[in-house]
Amino acid sequence: MNDFKYIGKSIGRIDGKEKITGAAKYVDDIDFGAGLLYAAIVESPHAHANIKKISTKKAEKIEGVIKVVTGAQFPFRFGLYMHDRYIFAQEKVRFVGEQVAAVIARDPKTALNAAKMVEVEYEVLDPILTVYDALGNMKDDSNKKFGHNPKKMIHPKLSEYTHVPWFFPQDNSNIAHFRKIRKGDLDGGFAQADHIFEDEYTVPRYAHCAIETHASVGLCDHSGRLTMWTASQSPHTQRHLFAEALAPLGFSHKDIRVITPYVGGGFGGKAGVSMEILAAALATTVRGHAVKVLWNRSQEFYNTYQRQGVHAKLKIGVKNDGTITALEQLLYWDAGAYVEYGANVVNAAGLSATGPYRIDNVKIDSVCVYTNLPPGGPYRGFGYSEFLFGLESHINEIAKKLKIDAVEFRLKNAIRGGDKLAYGAAMNPNGLEDCIKKVAKEIDWGKKRPIDPSLPHLAYGKGFSLFWKAPAMPPNASSSCFLKFNEDGSLNILLSGMEIGQGYFTVMAQIAAEVLSVPPHKIRCETPDTDRNPYEWQTVASHITWSCGNAVKKAAEDAREQIFDLVERALEMKREDLYLDSEAVKSKSDISFCLNFKDFIINGISKKDGSFRGGPILGRGMFMPEFTSALSDPETGQGGKPNVHYTVGAAAVDLQVDKETGKIKIHKIAFAVDAGVALNPDLVKGQITGGLLQGLATVLYEDMRFDDKGKLLNANFTDYKIPTTLDIPEEIVSIIVETPQMDGPYGARGVGEHTMIPAAPMVGNAVEDAIGIRIKSMPITAEKIALAMLKEK
Amino acid sequence: MKNKISFILNGEKRQLEVGPQDTLLEVLRTKLGITSPKVGCDRGDCGACTILLNGDTVKSCLILANEIDGQEVTTLEGLMEHGILPIQEKMVEKNSFQCGYCTPGFLVSTHALLKKTPCPTKEEIKEGLAGNLCRCTGYTPIIDAIIDFTKKNS
Ligand code: FES
Numbered sequence: 035m036n037d038f039k040y041i042g043k044s045i046g047r048i049d050g051k052e053k054i055t056g057a058a059k060y061v062d063d064i065d066f067g068a069g070l071l072y073a074a075i076v077e078s079p080h081a082h083a084n085i086k087k088i089s090t091k092k093a094e095k096i097e098g099v100i101k102v103v104t105g106a107q108f109p110f111r112f113g114l115y116m117h118d119r120y121i122f123a124q125e126k127v128r129f130v131g132e133q134v135a136a137v138i139a140r141d142p143k144t145a146l147n148a149a150k151m152v153e154v155e156y157e158v159l160d161p162i163l164t165v166y167d168a169l170g171n172m173k174d175d176s177n178k179k180f181g182h183n184p185k186k187m188i189h190p191k192l193s194e195y196t197h198v199p200w201f202f203p204q205d206n207s208n209i210a211h212f213r214k215i216r217k218g219d220l221d222g223g224f225a226q227a228d229h230i231f232e233d234e235y236t237v238p239r240y241a242h243c244a245i246e247t248h249a250s251v252g253l254c255d256h257s258g259r260l261t262m263w264t265a266s267q268s269p270h271t272q273r274h275l276f277a278e279a280l281a282p283l284g285f286s287h288k289d290i291r292v293i294t295p296y297v298g299g300g301f302g303g304k305a306g307v308s309m310e311i312l313a314a315a316l317a318t319t320v321r322g323h324a325v326k327v328l329w330n331r332s333q334e335f336y337n338t339y340q341r342q343g344v345h346a347k348l349k350i351g352v353k354n355d356g357t358i359t360a361l362e363q364l365l366y367w368d369a370g371a372y373v374e375y376g377a378n379v380v381n382a383a384g385l386s387a388t389g390p391y392r393i394d395n396v397k398i399d400s401v402c403v404y405t406n407l408p409p410g411g412p413y414r415g416f417g418y419s420e421f422l423f424g425l426e427s428h429i430n431e432i433a434k435k436l437k438i439d440a441v442e443f444r445l446k447n448a449i450r451g452g453d454k455l456a457y458g459a460a461m462n463p464n465g466l467e468d469c470i471k472k473v474a475k476e477i478d479w480g481k482k483r484p485i486d487p488s489l490p491h492l493a494y495g496k497g498f499s500l501f502w503k504a505p506a507m508p509p510n511a512s513s514s515c516f517l518k519f520n521e522d523g524s525l526n527i528l529l530s531g532m533e534i535g536q537g538y539f540t541v542m543a544q545i546a547a548e549v550l551s552v553p554p555h556k557i558r559c560e561t562p563d564t565d566r567n568p569y570e571w572q573t574v575a576s577h578i579t580w581s582c583g584n585a586v587k588k589a590a591e592d593a594r595e596q597i598f599d600l601v602e603r604a605l606e607m608k609r610e611d612l613y614l615d616s617e618a619v620k621s622k623s624d625i626s627f628c629l630n631f632k633d634f635i636i637n638g639i640s641k642k643d644g645s646f647r648g649g650p651i652l653g654r655g656m657f658m659p660e661f662t663s664a665l666s667d668p669e670t671g672q673g674g675k676p677n678v679h680y681t682v683g684a685a686a687v688d689l690q691v692d693k694e695t696g697k698i699k700i701h702k703i704a705f706a707v708d709a710g711v712a713l714n715p716d717l718v719k720g721q722i723t724g725g726l727l728q729g730l731a732t733v734l735y736e737d738m739r740f741d742d743k744g745k746l747l748n749a750n751f752t753d754y755k756i757p758t759t760l761d762i763p764e765e766i767v768s769i770i771v772e773t774p775q776m777d778g779p780y781g782a783r784g785v786g787e788h789t790m791i792p793a794a795p796m797v798g799n800a801v802e803d804a805i806g807i808r809i810k811s812m813p814i815t816a817e818k819i820a821l822a823m824l825k826e827k
Numbered sequence: 828m829k830n831k832i833s834f835i836l837n838g839e840k841r842q843l844e845v846g847p848q849d850t851l852l853e854v855l856r857t858k859l860g861i862t863s864p865k866v867g868c869d870r871g872d873c874g875a876c877t878i879l880l881n882g883d884t885v886k887s888c889l890i891l892a893n894e895i896d897g898q899e900v901t902t903l904e905g906l907m908e909h910g911i912l913p914i915q916e917k918m919v920e921k922n923s924f925q926c927g928y929c930t931p932g933f934l935v936s937t938h939a940l941l942k943k944t945p946c947p948t949k950e951e952i953k954e955g956l957a958g959n960l961c962r963c964t965g966y967t968p969i970i971d972a973i974i975d976f977t978k979k980n981s
């Protein structure tokens with residue numbers, strides 16, 4: 035195949051020693067000295083209420099309290115894609131747990147006690163807890179539009195909010211964004227169909243549950259310089275949002291420095307800005323002191339982004355031979371109280387809710403609805419996990435009703451390179467068919483496990499699901515990299531993507547290693563500091579290997595060209611003969627020539643007269659996908675090219691259901707993803723085993739439960755159970771398919787989120803296969819199965 | 828009321844004043860500069876704060892600092908007194924971590940497991956580590972590393 039030395043090899047992680055020894059530092063591990071102050075947050079007990087009065091006097095009197103801060107000092111709105119969020123609640127609270135005020139004190143316990151003494155008077159309003167309550171009018175007629183609900187607006191000033199040009203908020207409603215896709219001729223498509231199948235599916239809210247909670251420390255010194263230490267996936271985006279939100283106080287980007295050490299798990303939850311804004315704002319009120327805001331596990335559940343719930347209505351037309359002729363999908367998203375990030379989840383899902391299928395006639399409405407629940411936002415999969423549960427369940431049902439094998443049905447309709455996507459652009463070349471066939475073979479598709487007569491209560495089933503996902507990002511999201519050599523020829527790479535566990539540093543080192551012939555273990559990537567490391571948009575969207583990988587490759591090539599320039603100039607060597615090998619410059623025409631990096635890379639090449647040529651070699655690279663555009667016709671979604679490319683794949687599960695208890699046991703999972711080129715196959719496999727279990731958790735165990743006042747009932751790991759070692763599948767087979775991504779570094783594209791996406795529908799399909807019952811709402815718990823079985827009897 | 832306690836921390840005798848509500852985890856992290864035990868939940872659910880108390884694993888967020896007077900506390904830092912442990916090398920080789928936040932807790936639990944059961948079965952490994960949560964790895968790479976490690980040792 036190729037003759038790469040480092041690319042495509044399962045190189046050991048370059049952050050391995052740090053992490054395995056506990057040397058790796060996370061925000062809360064950093065020592066800020068004796069002057070550190072601690073903040074505790076005063077939170078709303080109501081899901082929806084007007085704030086009448088806040089009295090801070092009692093709290094202020096407590097010894098050790100430095101300051102009590104309320105929204106009055108920070109009447110600023112901010113947000114990533116839409117400015118609908120406040121630092122502290124203004125006038126109104128919109129979810130249980132929302133920050134209303136903060137106490138800054140010498141120690142955490144004093145802060146916490148004093149926070150309880152802050153008195154807030156509320157006028158309680160009816161909470162709006164479901165999308166249908168929030169939508170109000172469900173019909174679209176001439177005088178009242180769909181979603182018309184002027185008396186129950188959670189954001190009465192919605193029409194004043196600034197937002198990106200690809201969002202379409204609806205006046206007099208709780209609709210923050212309405213993504214429409216209209217492709218082909220929908221009525222015609224349904225008219226061609228021999229059968230039309232309709233169904234509805236629901237997906238609840240979920241929590242990321244990174245083991246490290248959100249943490250943020252702010253220090254605003256007396257010169258007006260604001261330094262932030264945050265557990266974040268997005269140092270530069272954070273700096274930008276801090277600068278925007280605090281601009282009225284006179285901060286510019288150069289005055290703000292965001293330092294992001296290792297992150298103890300992100301999964302989207304630490305993207306953008308959520309609680310970090312509190313430490314930034316509070317720091318400005320106690321100049322000269324660092325202030326720490328540390329979320330406890332409960333706050334982590336109810337006051338960071340949550341994965342949004344969705345209700346999906348599906349209608350699919352098919353011919354007798356299994357060809358899909360039309361798809362209509364209505365997605366109503368419970369996006370929560372603030373949607374500055376979550377509305378883009380809704381957007382991304384709307385663009386891609388056909389799934390990886392070739393469908394000529396499409397209507398999609400993806401509707402972002404405000405509710406009085408915690409803010410929705412990004413979670414690994416970014417909307418795709420949410421809609422795919424319904425879509426892939428429905429596809430399976432259709433195949434069954436047509437008496438066509440579920441894999442055959444999928445193969446027949448699977449999207450191919452060049453097919454027209456829902457928004458009109460062409461699909462990238464991909465190995466979806468190959469993934470489907472390999473997974474079917476690995477899982478022994480079509481063969482059922484025989485029922486064991488001694489265990490008549492066990493039923494066996496297999497389930498299949500395809501998946502796809504494109505990075506959801508602004509068209510101008512970019513990455514950049516500086517690369518600097520050291521005296522001994524080792525390298526430091528400066529970049530601002532985050533090593534959140536995926537192995538990003540290792541893969542970036544591999545790319546630089548390949549270009550420069552420096553082994554990865556002689557390369558260090560350091561966690562970002564926005565003062566020193568160059569710009570990166572965010573470490574989200576499974577785009578960092580692709581995007582930042584391109585920047586690193588360019589930086590390495592830039593350094594290489596500088597080396598060649600220098601050798602040509604100083605030694606009069608023929609440039610076209612030069613190449614790099616084993617940390618040295620060599621020449622094709624003079625095999626005796628070998629100039630080691632360590633002999634010139636910093637201090638230059640000496641001439642006979644004792645003078646030197648050269649100087650420190652510093653590479654620079656950047657990447658922006660210049661071919662994308664988010665602008666399109668708001669009524670049809672046609673015209674733009676909002677997505678750079680899709681990563682596709684297929685997965686299947688072989689499981690057993692205990693018909694008495696409803697308990698599921700997973701025997702085997704086969705998972706295939708087209709990684710473009712897997713730069714480090716073991717790291718890809720790591721994403722598969724980790725992401726799959728996170729996906730299985732959403733279908734087998736987890737969901738967020740709220741009471742009828744909007745309070746989250748299971749905000750801890752005792753009641754919101756995430757999988758342990760006892761819950762893992764018996765066997766996972768990872769299959770990597772490689773259809774190179776032409777604009778990716780060495781052909782790579784992202785795989786990080788994808789590994790979670792097919793888990794829920796494949797389990798739903800396998801359960802149906804085992805017991806003949808279709809469960810249409812997640813999660814598919816033992817309790818739900820047992821109850822459904824009882825009902826069948 | 829502060830109370831003076833004395834105990835062995837990673838082989839060294841230490842004395843310290845602690846408050847009645849201070850947890851061992853808090854004291855280790857904020858007063859003694861020991862940061863390998865992490866805060867994940869502060870209520871005994873996640874195992875990120877796992878340490879050894881007189882050789883047995885405990886969740887240090889559930890122990891009051893006052894209770895450890897006269898006892899022996901060992902953290903991952905103490906286990907590495909003579910350098911990186913062979914099981915750590917194995918876990919690096921097998922990519923048994925991603926973000927690394929749960930890793931010190933897993934290592935302490937693994938150490939205790941292997942001490943009690945040098946050649947554990949897969950089921951025993953799962954049982955032994957069931958009190959430690961990891962959201963990144965899906966656990967398989969951790970379990971595989973231990974199996975591989977004990978195979979070579981036996
Ligand atoms: S922090 Fe101690 S068990 Fe979670």
Ligand code: FES
Binds near residue numbers: 535926927960962964
């Ligand atoms: S490696 Fe991230 S929680 Fe285990």
